[in-house]
Amino acid sequence: MKKSILMLILAILLSLPATLLAAGGSKDTIVYAAYADIKDWDPSVAASMEVVMLSSVYETLTVYDTYGAKNVKPGLATSWSTSDDGLIWTFNLRKGVKFHDGTPFNASTVKYSIERTKKMKKGTSYILGAIGKLSVVDSYTVQVHLKNPAPMDIILSSQYAAYIFSPTAATRGTEWFMQGNAAGTGPYMVDSWEKSQQTVLKKNDNYWGGWNKKHFKRVVIKVVLEKSTQVQMIKSGEADFASLAPVDSLPALRKSPGVEVLTPKSWKNSSFLINTKKFPTNNLKIRKALQYAWDYSAVVKSIYNGLATVAEGPVPKNIWGHNPNLPKVDFNLEKAKQLIAESGIPKSQLKLSMAYIATSQEYENCAQLLQANLSRIGVQLELKGGPWGTIWKNAKNVETAPNLQSMTWWPSYPTPNDWLVGLFRTEEKAVFNLSHYSNKKVDALIDEGVKMEGVDRDASIAAYQKAQQMIVDDAPAIFYADLSARIVKRKSIMGYKNDPAYGIFFYKLYRQ
Amino acid sequence: MEENINSKSQMGGRFHYTWHLIKRNPMFIAGLVVVILLVFAALFAPYITPYPEDAGFGINFSEKLKEPSAEHLFGADALGRDIFTRVVFGARMTLKICMTVITISLLIGVPLGLIAGFEGGWIDEVIMRITDMFLAFPALLLPIAIAAALGASIMNAMIAIAISWFPWYVRLVRAQVLTVKEELYVESARSIGVSRRVIIFRHIFPNVLSPIVIQASMDMGYTILAAASLSFMGLGAKPPTVEWGLMITTARAYYLDFWWTVTFPGLAIFVSVLAFNLVGDGLRDILDPKIRD
């Protein structure tokens, strides 16, 4: 009796795979495996991976086009112009657009959105810092008044802090958003949010861009925290995108039928910041020695499995303003040894510490590789992996900071000043300048570049390039990797065009 | 006193009986053999492994994630290191963990238990309440909390496990003390005026030793599992330490494609814990007078 019941249960279970292990592959639905649940639903606050949802639900006035003839394309604004002094930007808005809740899109909604984001001071709202106020000229013309010149067209194309949303909705406050609500103008609306499990978007029938091409009707953003699971899901077709396939799975994924691995350029880069104020890395020769002890090609090829290219300086190679003439450093243990000897520091004092985010396989492997290489030239390296909160706290204070600190950086809007200001400009109280680096000449060049950005692009570039040269000469970091974007998707998904300024726009995709 | 009469024949008889018990218990022998192998592996690791440098800085990208083969019995990991070598070297850390945790637990637990049992009264109450508080935490929670507080390192993990485990020894020792306290000869010794310290060492301690040894040997297995679990959660061993739990968690991102990276370290944990459990069970069968009769 018991046996037959057991048999029955077993039979049911075995028949389930056919019915329920639904492989994706539907023309209407696309499944994106996210590595975390959406944290900040409020478009004025969001600064992290929720952009995967936000960029399909909300829109910006302009759209950055990295590879286009003109870098900035129309979005919710159809055209724009600046005053001669660069302090007033006038945007002409698109007509006939409605928010998801029915509110019409117009100049006052733009004013409301931008001013709200600036006032709340959350997330990356600092990019709006140059703005004094916005004024409504007429229903479809809005003016942005600046305190100092700034490239407003680029800034308002940012995928953070530049979204336009319905005031009717937003007056209900952040709590309303946090319940999984949204009110943008984008091609998709939020259908449901199963907390910690998935968010479902459905198509906005009234989208101004129209639905006359092949488009997905539904987007499922599924929370899959385990990376190994993401890999299996992309292989089986249960997911169409894997957001964080582990680096070491890429070779197998490349060979997997039905899976496509793209590694297009992004603007993310990784470096190990070297503490310029702590012994012995306060010695320039030691810092330069460390740069020569890093095995650049092995890291890029064998640890990142081709997901990165060797960096050249503090700013990624493919963003405007990068200095292409920076001196190159390569892996040379002999030279490193020589520099150490020149520094005059005795071997017994060559004890360094290195902190990095413990959950990152890439950092961990890089750290162990450096440790092994340094041991060959008589330098002891102590590894201190830990959670970001802890290592950041330690790194901000020179006494508790390590000699080497992992750092991955990306810009809040398309500009090279983000790295220079964020990482290398003098900070009285260190926030992200964890090399504790301070060079007044560099500061002056950076400030000059920022001032010129909205007015004289060439002058700005010249200043930034000089700053990069000086930074490289001071060796406050091992600049080792320009990271590529990690696009792991099903071959059947078409229409993906990479732009380092953005992530994925589901509206542009369709299934073959 | 009575112990000296016929001691030799009694000793001989006892020894013979014990040997008989051991022979009758093949599981105990099997466990013991594995434990001895473990110790052997720990001691002679550099001599019995093909790539001893892989337990240190031996990074070799050309071998990266190779399947098990003649060159790499257990395959290679993401930095090209031989997994068989690292599993064998991992035995060192495993034994170190066992020794350290049990030692700390005993060092804290035994004196507290002795004091609680012997003194009685409010000292006993206080110690027991504190112990109960520690025991109120469900199994792994306290070690996790302590390890998280102290910061991730294998030493802190060991301390954390020891802190969560010593209350058991307090209870164990206290119970033994209470039982023994009622034995007449302790009372008679006291009435004669023998000092407390002598009583503890002569009478209570030897009786307490047996249950402690049994409990400790049974706990070794749990200790290994707890340490591996903490390392798995990122709260224990950190690279470049060679530890089985850490090896599994390192491979967590890609094990579904590279099965050998987690199977063999996990197997090592399983076999070690099993062996210690068998030894513990066996010791209990042999040493515990209650079961013997």
Added chain:
Amino acid sequence: MRKYLLKRLTFMVLVLLGVSIITFVVSHVVPGSPAAMWVGPKPTQEQLDAAIKELGLDQPLWVQYFSYIGNMVQGDLGVSLRTHQKVSEELSRRWGATFELVTISMLIALVLGIPIGILSATKKDKPFDHVSRGLSISGVAMPVFWLGMILQMVFHGTLGWLPLQGRVDSTVLIDHPIEKISGFYLFDSMITGNWPIFLSTISHLVLPAFCLSFAALAVVTRMSRSSMLEVLREDYIQTSIAYGVSQRLVLFRYALKNALIPTLTVVSISYGVMLGGSFLVESIFDWPGLGRYAILSIETNDFPAIMGVTILFALTFVILNLLVDLIYFLIDPRIKTPGE
């Protein structure tokens, strides 16, 4: 009896207070930057300072503790630094997931363990007995996270029979939304006749539940076997069998009842072990429960979440122990409750 209950309840409250103090101190002393977690990846110094004020981190520790307790008794457990959701809401949502998993695991352990143990005892020293004893011994030695990974590799990777992770298939979830009545998917879907969800939940429960139950299964089997053996040796059992009373009746009437008390002990201990094991199993199987939540909170030093989940675990455990002790008393009044 009443005095005993009162004593236990007071003790419970003291223990919970103790747990809360220890956890609070530990989670605030850990070096970290809760403000950093709160504000996001690229904050400015002003945002950090504002966050510190907002989170009350500039107050002395004891002030923070008392305001936390004050809020707690009103039901406000704070907001998670990692997810920006209310901790109380997250706990209640995830509790259902963990409780369902642990209960099913416990059921597996009992439903499989007791019969196997008893059968083992009646077939002592035969092959069946050897296999079951082997499994018993292995069960407590196996690292539960490793077992989970092996199960995934075999049953999903190689055989493709069972799903890899999660509580329910996402496509099924969209097409057949679950009406949340109790938070237990099996129960809710059965009541509302939502059969696709029901089947999907079962298939997703198999591996994690089996994995979590394995150690308890081993213990229950072993214990059932030994208590069965003891009972079989009893004189009155031998006598009944000699007199011709059917073995099955004997087993049922006497053996099971005697096995009940030790079983209860094992259940209560196993429940505690499973709560700990749930951390690991939920991680491997991406199960949206409390265990997973606890690990994520610890990894990110999300102290409101850590406090909430620790106190909840401690509370569950303490209540469980109390219930078990009360059941002992109900089953067998001969057992003296301590203090009488």
